Structure formats: C-alpha cells, structure tokens
Amino acid sequence: MDAQLIARWQFGITTVYHFLFVPITIGLSMLVAVLQTIWYKTGNEAFLRLTKFYGKLFLINFAIGVVTGIVQEFQFGMNWSEYSRFVGDVFGAPLALEALLAFFLESTFIGLWIFGWDRLPKKLHLMTIYMAAIGTMLSAIFILAANSWMQNPVGSTFRNGRAELTDFGALFTNPVFIATFPHVITSAYMAAGGLVAGIAAWHLAKLNRFGDADNSDRDVSTWRWAAKFGAYVLLVSAVLVAVSGDAQAKAMTHAQPMKMAAAEALWDTKEGAGFSIITIGSLDGQSEVFSIRVPKLLSFMGTGDFNGTVQGINDLKAQFEEKGFLRDDGSQTELQATYADELAQYSVKVTPNIAVTYWTFRLMIGVGMLGALASLWLLWTLRKGRNPRPSKLWTYAMLSMPFLPVAGISFGWIMAEMGRQPWLVAGVMPTFTGASPSVSTFEVLTSVILYTLLYGLLAVIEFGLIIKYTKKGLPDVAPVKVLEDEDAPLSFAY
Amino acid sequence: MLTLATDPTGLQIVWYLLIAVLWTGFFFLEGFDFGVAMLIKVLGRNDRERRLIINTIGPTWDGNEVWLLTAGGATFAAFPGWYATLFSGLYLPLFLVLVGLILRGVSFEYRSKNPETAWRNMFDWFAIIGSFLPALVLGVGFANFLKGLKVGSDVLISQSFWSLFSPFGLLGGLLFVALFVTHGAVFISLKTKGEMHQRSRAFAVKAGAVSTVLMLVFVLYQNLAWPASENPWFNGGAITWITGLLAVAALAVATWFARQDREGIAFLATGLSIIFLMVNIFTKMYGNLGFISTDPNNPLDIITASSSPMTLKIMTWAAVIFVPIVLGYQSWSYWVFRRRLGVRNMPQDLEHEALTGPQTKAVAGA
Numbered sequence: 001m002d003a004q005l006i007a008r009w010q011f012g013i014t015t016v017y018h019f020l021f022v023p024i025t026i027g028l029s030m031l032v033a034v035l036q037t038i039w040y041k042t043g044n045e046a047f048l049r050l051t052k053f054y055g056k057l058f059l060i061n062f063a064i065g066v067v068t069g070i071v072q073e074f075q076f077g078m079n080w081s082e083y084s085r086f087v088g089d090v091f092g093a094p095l096a097l098e099a100l101l102a103f104f105l106e107s108t109f110i111g112l113w114i115f116g117w118d119r120l121p122k123k124l125h126l127m128t129i130y131m132a133a134i135g136t137m138l139s140a141i142f143i144l145a146a147n148s149w150m151q152n153p154v155g156s157t158f159r160n161g162r163a164e165l166t167d168f169g170a171l172f173t174n175p176v177f178i179a180t181f182p183h184v185i186t187s188a189y190m191a192a193g194g195l196v197a198g199i200a201a202w203h204l205a206k207l208n209r210f211g212d213a214d215n216s217d218r219d220v221s222t223w224r225w226a227a228k229f230g231a232y233v234l235l236v237s238a239v240l241v242a243v244s245g246d247a248q249a250k251a252m253t254h255a256q257p258m259k260m261a262a263a264e265a266l267w268d269t270k271e272g273a274g275f276s277i278i279t280i281g282s283l284d285g286q287s288e289v290f291s292i293r294v295p296k297l298l299s300f301m302g303t304g305d306f307n308g309t310v311q312g313i314n315d316l317k318a319q320f321e322e323k324g325f326l327r328d329d330g331s332q333t334e335l336q337a338t339y340a341d342e343l344a345q346y347s348v349k350v351t352p353n354i355a356v357t358y359w360t361f362r363l364m365i366g367v368g369m370l371g372a373l374a375s376l377w378l379l380w381t382l383r384k385g386r387n388p389r390p391s392k393l394w395t396y397a398m399l400s401m402p403f404l405p406v407a408g409i410s411f412g413w414i415m416a417e418m419g420r421q422p423w424l425v426a427g428v429m430p431t432f433t434g435a436s437p438s439v440s441t442f443e444v445l446t447s448v449i450l451y452t453l454l455y456g457l458l459a460v461i462e463f464g465l466i467i468k469y470t471k472k473g474l475p476d477v478a479p480v481k482v483l484e485d486e487d488a489p490l491s492f493a494y
Numbered sequence: 495m496l497t498l499a500t501d502p503t504g505l506q507i508v509w510y511l512l513i514a515v516l517w518t519g520f521f522f523l524e525g526f527d528f529g530v531a532m533l534i535k536v537l538g539r540n541d542r543e544r545r546l547i548i549n550t551i552g553p554t555w556d557g558n559e560v561w562l563l564t565a566g567g568a569t570f571a572a573f574p575g576w577y578a579t580l581f582s583g584l585y586l587p588l589f590l591v592l593v594g595l596i597l598r599g600v601s602f603e604y605r606s607k608n609p610e611t612a613w614r615n616m617f618d619w620f621a622i623i624g625s626f627l628p629a630l631v632l633g634v635g636f637a638n639f640l641k642g643l644k645v646g647s648d649v650l651i652s653q654s655f656w657s658l659f660s661p662f663g664l665l666g667g668l669l670f671v672a673l674f675v676t677h678g679a680v681f682i683s684l685k686t687k688g689e690m691h692q693r694s695r696a697f698a699v700k701a702g703a704v705s706t707v708l709m710l711v712f713v714l715y716q717n718l719a720w721p722a723s724e725n726p727w728f729n730g731g732a733i734t735w736i737t738g739l740l741a742v743a744a745l746a747v748a749t750w751f752a753r754q755d756r757e758g759i760a761f762l763a764t765g766l767s768i769i770f771l772m773v774n775i776f777t778k779m780y781g782n783l784g785f786i787s788t789d790p791n792n793p794l795d796i797i798t799a800s801s802s803p804m805t806l807k808i809m810t811w812a813a814v815i816f817v818p819i820v821l822g823y824q825s826w827s828y829w830v831f832r833r834r835l836g837v838r839n840m841p842q843d844l845e846h847e848a849l850t851g852p853q854t855k856a857v858a859g860a
Contacts, residue, residue, distance in 0.1 A: 067599035077581025088574020096567035436582035
C-alpha cells in the first residue's frame with residue numbers, strides 16, 4: 001500500500017467519525033437553547049429539567065466533536081501538504097476565520113454555559129447557549145464554503161504556480177455552497193430532533209409499562225412534550241432537507257456532472273433521463289446491464305425540466321479527453337480555465353468509484369426517509385393523549401430516530417467526497433498530486449492505526465455515557481439562582 | 495552572509511507578528527492549563543482536591559486551546575508554504591501533540607461522569623499524559639525552530655525525526671514542561687483558597703527554581719550556539735539576548751513572589767516569562783521562519799511561503815475586527831469565574847449516588 005492511499009483512508013475515517021458528532025452538536029445546541037428559552041419565559045420547571053437532561057447529552061457529544069475536530073484542521077498540512085501549498089491562498093482563509101469567529105465563540109460560551117448557572121443572571125446565562133449555538137453555525141458556514149470551493153472552485157485563478165484568490169465573496173455566493181449549507185444544517189436538525197424525540201418516546205413507553213401512564217404525571221407530560229417537539233423538528237427538517245437536497249442536486253449537476261452521472265449510474269447522456277431505483281453495471285464498469293428507473297425524474301432533479309439533458313459517464317469521459325474538464329453547460333471556473341494547460345501534463349482517469357457513489361446516494365435518501373417515517377409513527381402513537389407500550393420494535397424505532405439521520409448524513413458526505421474523485425479540487429487538482437511527499441508509509445500507517453484505536457475507545461466511552469445518562473432520565477432540579485455565599489457548593493463542577 | 499533580494503511586504507510582517515502573537519497567547523493561556531492538568535495527582539491528594547484542581551480551569555480551558563487552532567489556521571491562510579512544510583515535515587511529533595490533545599480534551603468532561611475510582615484514575619492519566627505530551631513535543635519543536643530545520647530544494651524538511659531530539663531539542667522540551675508546570679502551579683494557588691492554595695504555592699516555588707535554571711541554560715545555549723545576529727533577515731542578536739535574560743529574570747521574580755505568598759504578581763511574572771521567551775524565539779525565526787533552506791534558488795521564507803496580498807488584506811481586516819472581540823469575551827469569561835475555589839465549593843456527586851443507589855455509595859465517597 002502506498003502512503004497516499006492510506007492518507008486518503010485516514011482522512012475518510014477521521015472525517016466521517018468527526019461528522020457523526022457534528023450534526024448533533026449543531027442541532028442540539030439550538031434545541032437546548034429553545035428549551036431553556038421556554039423555561040426562561042414560562043418558569044415551568046419541566047423545561048429546566050429538559051434543558052439539563054438534553055444539555056448533558058449535548059456536552060458528552062460535544063467533547064468528542066471538539067477533539068476530533070482539531071485533527072481535521074491539522075491534517076491538511078500533515079497529510080496533504082502539496083494540496084495545502086497549492087490552495088492555501090484560497091482555502092486557508094475560511095479555515096482561519098472558522099477558528100477566529102466560530103471556535104472561540106463556541107468554546108468560550110460553552111464554558112460559560114456549563115459553569116455559569118450560579119454565576120450569571122438567568123437572561124445572560126440564556127444568551128451564552130445561543131452564542132455557542134451560533135458559533136456552531138458559523139463554523140458550518142466557513143467549513144462548507146471551503147468544501148464547496150473544492151467542488152466548484154470559484155473566485156480564484158491560477159497564478160504564481162498556485163490557486164490565488166480573486167474574489168473572496170465568491171466563496172459564499174458559490175451555488176454549491178448556497179445549496180449545501182441549508183442541506184447540512186437542516187439534516188443536523190433531523191438528527192438532533194430525532195435524538196430528542198427518540199429518547200423521550202423510549203422513556204414514555206417505559207413509564208407506560210402497564211398501560212396506565214398518567215398524562216398529568218410530571219415525567220409523563222414532560223416526555224410527551226419532548227417526544228412531540230423532537231418529532232416535529234425532525235419532520236419539518238426532513239422536508240427542508242429534501243427541498244435543499246433538490247437544490248443541491250441541481251448545483252452538483254451543474255458543477256460536477258460526472259458526480260451526478262456516477263450517483264445515478266447513467267452511462268449515456270439522455271434527455272428525459274429516469275431516476276434509477278436500482279442499476280446493475282457491467283463488470284468493466286462501462287455500461288448498464290439492467291435497471292429499474294422512474295421515468296424522467298433524474299432529468300427533473302438535475303435540471304428542473306422533465307425533458308432536460310443529463311450527461312452520462314461515457315460521454316463525460318470522452319468530453320474530458322477531448323476538451324478537458326467542463327461543467328454541464330460547457331463552462332469552466334476561472335481557476336479551471338487558467339489551470340487547464342498545467343493539468344494536461346497529468347493523466348487523469350475521470351470516473352469516480354461508481355458503485356460507492358451510486359449506493360451511498362441511495363442509502364442517504366433511503367435512510368433519511370426512514371428516520372422521518374419513524375417520527376410519523378411516533379406522532380401517530382401519541383395522538384390524542386395516547387402513550388406507547390414498551391416493545392423491542394418500539395425501542396429500535398426510537399433508537400433509529402437519531403441514528404438514521406446521522407447515518408444518512410454520513411452516506412451523503414461519502415457520496416459527495418467519493419463522487420468528487422479523482423479530484424481534490426474539481427477539474428483542477430487530481431487527488432494523487434496533493435499528498436505529502438515527506439510523509440512515509442510507515443508514518444501514516446502508524447497514525448491511521450492509532451487514530452482508529454483511539455477513536456474506537458472514545459466511541460465506546462461516549463456511547464456508554466450517552467446510554468447511562470439516557471437511562472437516568474429527567475434530573476431533579478434545584479432552583480436556579482446566582483450564588484452569593486463564597487463557600488457554598490457550586491451548582492455544577494466537574 | 496546572504497544578502498536579500500527583496501524585503502517582505504508590510505502585510506507579510508504583520509501576519510508574521512500576528513502568528514507570533516497567537517502562539518504567545520496559546521502558551522500563556524494553555525500553558526497554565528497544561529501545568530494544572532499535569533499537577534492533578536501531584537497536588538491533589540484525594541478526589542475532592544483533584545476535582546478542585548480541574549475546576550480551576552474547567553470553564554476556560556477549551557477557549558484557551560482555540561489559540562492553537564487559530565495559530566494553525568492563520569499559518570495556513572497567511573503562509574501556506576510554512577504550514578505545508580512544517581506540518582508534513584514534523585508529522586509524527588504533531589501526531590503526538592494531537593493524541594495528547596484528544597486524551598486531554600475528553601478527560602475533564604468524562605471524568606466527572608462516573609464516581610468510580612478506576613474510571614477517574616484513567617481520566618486523570620488522560621489529562622496528565624495529554625498535557626505532558628504536547629508541552630514536551632512543542633518544546634522540542636520550538637527549540638528546533640531556533641536551531642533551524644533543514645529544508646531541501648523541494649521545500650520539504652529534509653532532516654529525520656530522530657535528529658529533532660538533539661540535546662538542545664530535549665532541553666527545549668524539558669523547559670516547556672517545567673515552565674508550564676510552574677505557570678500552572680502559580681495559577682492553582684491564584685484560583686484556590688485554603689490548603690490547596692498553600693500547597694500549590696509551595697510547589698510553585700520549587701518548580702520555579704528548576705524552571706529558572708533550565709531557562710538560563712536554554713537562553714545561554716541558544717544565544718551562543720545559534721546567535722540571532724547571524725540571521726540575514728534581521729539582526730536580532732541584542733533582542734534575543736535581552737528577551738532571553740528577561741525571561742530568566744521574570745521566572746526568578748515569579749519564584750520570589752510565590753515565596754512571599756503574592757501569587758498574583760507571581761502569575762504575571764511567569765506569564766511575562768513566556769511572553770519574553772516567545773519574543774526571543776520569533777525574533778530568531780524572523781524571515782526564515784525557522785528553516786534553513788539549502789537551495790538558495792528555491793528558499794522557503796516569509797516571502798515565498800506567504801499568501802497573496804489580497805488574502806492577507808482580507809485576513810487583516812478580519813483580525814482587526816475580531817481579535818479584540820475575542821479578547822473581550824474571553825476576558826469577560828475569566829471575570830465571571832474570578833472567585834477562588836476551595837474544596838468546600840465542590841458539590842457532592844449527588845446525582846451519581848441518586849442514580850446508582852445506596853450499594854455503590856461507598857465507592858462514590860471513597
């Protein structure tokens with residue numbers, strides 16, 4: 001195995017792992033802020049209990065998100081030095097701004113929120129969780145702008161032997177970014193809503209063991225509220241995920257026609273192309289053997305017109321050989337155009353792994369929709385004051401509500417990034433030119449093995465803690481007030 | 495001596511200084527975090543005392559660590575060539591830093607989640623190792639930046655992993671560990687009352703004496719073996735001597751004030767010592783960024799490593815606006831948590847006892 005391949009695996013493993021925790025962090029910080037706001041406005045203790053309960057889960061999750069995020073920022077330079085050297089002028093700025101504008105905000109205000117219950121007046125304390133939640137969103141803005149630039153390298157040109165920035169604003173008006181940001185944020189709310197709902201509904205069934213749960217009981221009524229709240233968040237977000245996903249498909253078809261062709265296993269360019277339910281390709285991966293397709297749906301997804309033309313893999317390959325990398329309307333970004341002559345010196349095989357791109361696309365949609373279905377089932381079960389009874393099926397379904405969206409998000413990212421291959425920067429920098437020449441196979445093998453072991457250990461710890469605190473249920477809460485007595489025990493300490 | 499064809503632009507100098515400021519901020523703030531965590535078992539004789547120690551940095555350590563991320567991100571944005579060569583060339587050392595930061599980063603939060611002794615012990619070690627490793631490795635690293643890392647004509651670091659561990663490199667590692675332990679001990683005495691306050695102060699005096707000696711040897715070794723006067727970019731010979739000796743003096747002053755039970759001044763002095771050390775190091779690194787380029791036709795330096803004027807200008811605006819804001823709310827956070835803590839402020843682990851029931855209560859109290 002060569003160092004570059006292992007470096008790719010390491011990036012994949014560490015990034016997918018990191019992003020298991022990110023959606024919960026983004027979504028749950030805001031949902032906890034909403035819960036605390038309701039408590040602040042109404043003074044109803046139930047919402048303080050929910051705030052503390054989900055707040056604790058949020059923090060357990062947040063800790064891993066933070067430490068695995070540090071690895072991400074360093075990994076570009078460590079494993080992808082030639083990529084960093086080539087793109088740093090454009091790509092480095094959003095990363096630096098993410099640290100300066102988002103990470104400081106998140107980490108400082110999370111600290112104030114955790115320890116500030118008895119130090120800050122209620123209103124100010126409420127503000128701290130909003131600041132942290134805003135921090136997570138700012139973070140998403142910058143990192144997605146950076147990633148979207150890799151998919152569609154706007155606002156830059158080839159100069160002085162590297163990509164140089166020509167228009168910073170273009171990174172944020174990039175059509176890929178504009179479609180990706182809402183897609184990622186709303187999918188994070190699906191995961192967080194699913195977590196809130198799934199846990200609440202699981203507890204509800206437990207309290208209703210004998211079918212006699214009393215809806216006026218304080219635990220029952222609180223869990224009922226949380227279950228419905230989470231389910232609605234999940235459902236509404238699922239609709240928004242679908243809408244933004246549609247926009248993203250169009251942006252992707254435009255910027256990376258090959259990715260869409262691979263995601264659909266569409267070998268030959270077609271007008272009125274159908275959406276593949278299942279496609280089996282030939283062994284050499286060059287043609288279709290069998291498929292079931294929904295007529296014309298793909299054309300609509302990709303172009304907004306049922307009879308629109310979607311380019312096929314084989315035609316795109318031929319086009320690349322002949323004219324270089326083009327977007328679906330035949331255009332190039334300035335960077336792609338100015339770099340074309342340099343690019344000609346490399347021999348690039350322009351098809352991504354079709355099976356991976358194709359299946360992760362379907363898994364993303366399928367798994368995400370299943371999560372939304374579980375929330376519908378929940379709402380149906382809780383209708384008109386009814387409560388669920390515990391069962392294996394109910395437990396699995398409620399467990400699936402956070403896990404399915406998170407799995408869907410992972411599949412989505414694998415599709416987006418594997419579908420970007422063979423490019424680091426679409427149409428500009430082939431992946432094999434980006435790795436660090438000075439990092440040996442031994443070094444990267446050592447790090448990938450140790451990261452995997454360490455991340456595995458953290459997963460076991462984190463999962464154990466989440467289960468423990470989930471089972472523990474709603475905490476009893478003391479009245480919240482600012483402590484004046486210097487010797488009194490703090491309301492929270494590690 | 496080399497003569498330079500061109501001078502760096504104003505923006506390049508500004509960004510070099512800003513990166514120096516970010517590293518300095520990181521070592522000033524996370525320096526005491528590292529020290530505090532390394533002392534968990536040394537100063538904390540039972541679980542309550544250990545919790546007290548951890549809670550002195552509980553609300554603020556995470557924000558302190560972001561200074562490192564920002565230094566890394568700023569280097570990527572402002573000097574991609576520096577970031578690419580350094581981070582890939584020092585792959586294994588940086589990997590060790592990351593492993594440390596991962597272990598440490600989860601330790602404080604997760605430690606508190608279970609009262610069992612074995613569990614807490616494991617996370618104590620996560621915190622200790624996770625603070626020792628980055629402090630040591632970064633010390634070895636910065637000592638090597640002072641010496642200069644060899645860079646070939648492919649602008650990649652051409653010296654081996656083991657060559658980093660020269661006597662001077664190891665001295666740098668030891669110095670950073672001792673310096674942060676001192677800084678941390680003073681910080682604990684500043685943030686606690688009662689017995690812990692006295693114990694950490696007494697420890698700071700001893701650690702301060704050791705650090706002062708290490709700093710003195712380091713500064714002499716550095717200035718005699720790799721004088722900044724030979725830096726073709728900037729004759730900083732006088733500055734590295736003065737700041738180096740000031741770093742030694744500040745540590746001596748800190749030790750003296752710690753002895754007098756004036757830990758507030760002692761903390762400012764250990765902090766100043768870190769600042770002087772960083773000014774010293776970044777003066778020596780000016781221009782060549784701590785690299786020795788072997789190919790004069792393709793050197794790696796402040797000019798060749800830098801981003802375009804446009805990127806630097808945008809980043810400068812962002813820094814001018816947001817660095818003061820960050821400093822504002824981080825200072826506010828320290829103000830909010832300004833009170834000294836004592837063991838009596840540590841709440842009972844009531845929630846654990848409530849959960850696990852009476853049979854495990856004995857463990858929780860142990």
